[in-house]
Amino acid sequence: MRLFELIYMAMRTVVGNPMRTLLTMLGVIIGVSSVVTLVSIGQGTSAAIEKQYEALGTNLIVVNVMGVGRATQLDYNDLMQLQQLPEIETIAPTIVKGSSNIKYDRTQEKYTVVGTNENYLSLMKGEIASGRFISPADLEFRNQIAVLGSTVAEKYFGRLDPVGEDINIDGVVFTVAGVIKEKGSNISGGVSLDDSVFVPLITAQRSFKLGSIRTTYLEAPTKEQLSQAQATITQYLTYKFKSDSGFQVQNQDELMKARVAASSSLNNQLISVACISLLVGGIGIMNIMLVTVSERTREIGIRKSIGAKRRNILMQFLIEATVISGLGGIVGLLLGCGLSLAWPYFNPQQETQLSFQVGLYSFLFSVGVGMIFGLYPANKASKLRPIDALRTD
Template sequence: MRLGELIGMAMRTVLSNPLRTILTMLGVIIGVASVVTLVAIGRGTSAEIAKQYENLGTNMLVVNVNGNGRATQLDYNELMKLEGLPEIDTIAPTILKPNSNVKFDRTQEKYTMIGTNDRYAAVVKAQIDTGRFLSEADLELRANVAVLGSEVSKKFFGFLDPVGEQINIDGIVFTVVGRLKEKGQNVSGTSIDSMIMVPLETARRQFKLGTIRTTYIEAPTKDDIYVAQDTMKQYLTYKFKSDTGFQLVNQDELLKARTATSNTLTKQLVSVACISLLVGGIGIMNIMLVTVSERTREIGIRKSIGAKRRNILFQFLVEAGVISGIGGLIGLLFGIGLALAWPAFNPDQPTLISVDISIYAFLFSALVGIVFGLYPANKASKLRPIDALRFD
């Protein structure tokens, strides 16, 4: 008997009892839908992580100084001399002053103020919306000028251009020279949108801030970042006479670690979802055993008129494959629909449908049906015609 005829017979059998068929397929449907959805969520999360790091630049190194006192102080001029090294392209030292009281007219709010240099915007991939960023002249003159993040600007000036206006930061008047475009949160959960940037020496002197605690370093390429990391480690170890007073954060390493963690979690969840496929396979085996019992006389008649053992075996294997294949197809469509709808309920968690995994899940579901249908099919094929015809 040809494969097309066997599939046609299997379809008629499936449609003859739709409720039982649907219940049989349920485990396969849930398993395939779970695999497709979970992989889509996992890959979407990995893509979002990669996008966030890309916004900062995977060729960026962050130096954090942990110690206190003169023994662990960074000197601005010394740091800037390192820009001449081939593995270091740009350096932007920073001093932070969280919860600064910012006033304009009758509006007052607390924001983080950053004292930095003219390289900072380029290193953190921030773009100017209006006006300009800090300049070398601002640093040399220790000018009272400020660049506003988009959220800060919107809070005090709405959609108006803030350039030229004066704001009050902890009692000191600053002239706004620029506004940044909206950037959103980075991987650490902070956002430059809610920050105010002023010249580093201005921040240090006006607000009596201490030493440079965080320095952003950009390498020419992603490959150079590891050389830059080794260079900074050697420099800081020599300067502080210790390798414990600082921390080097390599963005490329963080990206790889976060992506690996996300992928591992996704694989674990998919493994759990595959259990549903196995449960579905057991359900298919059970229902096929019932089908063999119900159709014993049919098997006996077919064998008595010349059907061979392999014909009976293939017939029931095809039935099991059709049941699991249809269940896999329904699960595939349901999983894709759920993956597409997921961001509507979880805006911060995008999805990315994986075509290859979806195909593998569908093929695996069909394979599960065939494997678990093998025992019932083999049992049916071994029935003796005389015994099958006497079955009541």
């Protein structure tokens, strides 16, 4: 029999039992749609991460101190001396105090408080909406001023300008000096400009009795000087700590690759789980095909008695299983594309990016699942003896 005739016969069987066919395809549909949706979300996340890092520039270096004790403490004034070097243009040390109680009038919420200097906002490519940011004089005179992120300002003051108002941070009164324009997450340090309150670093250390500087941001004048700046800060920390461990120095490219790799790893794990649905769908196809062979035993006997060969019966049932899984793959592909396109409407912060190759591979995988799991029922049907098949009621 010709291939097109076999496909036509398989389609007639599928159409003749629409509900059973749909339930059989369900595992394949779920598997393919899950893979397509998860990959589109993963690729959208990776693209968003790359855009955010590009927005921060390519000359940024992040220093994280992991060691404990006096041997691994950084001094603010010593760090700022490095700014005189030609390969280092800007330095912004930070101290982060998470979940601080911030109160104004009758409103009290928990937000992150960041102690830093005047360079932080420019390094993070943020802008002031009203008032001003931290100035060198604020650090010199330990002024108790605070700059609010857009979300924090809206929470306490709505659309009013909070500049000049007093807020209470963990029992210490600070005067609002400015508000930052809405920016989004600061992926380099895990701190959002919108959801944080910024105070002078020296003031934060004294007011909240915080420890030493743990994270420092540096910027090289040009991308060509980035490696030199990274080597300089690494050499400085190695000399200061008397060890090359206890700290981590990374540039933007390294940070971006690490974040993308972590996102891809998680996405691959989710895809692996989704592929299990395809395998379950294949088992469902095999079970239904075994039932089909039992129901059509007499038909098989008649076909064999009038000259159908074993390979004809094998191909007939194999093509039928493949058609079922292939149709499930197409439906799953359409459903996955629809979910991927609709996802940003339900979650505007999450981008999606459809991939033609992933869709094609998912469809081909679903077809392969049908062929593999349809092989046993088809082989069983092809081995039936005509005389035994004709005796079946």
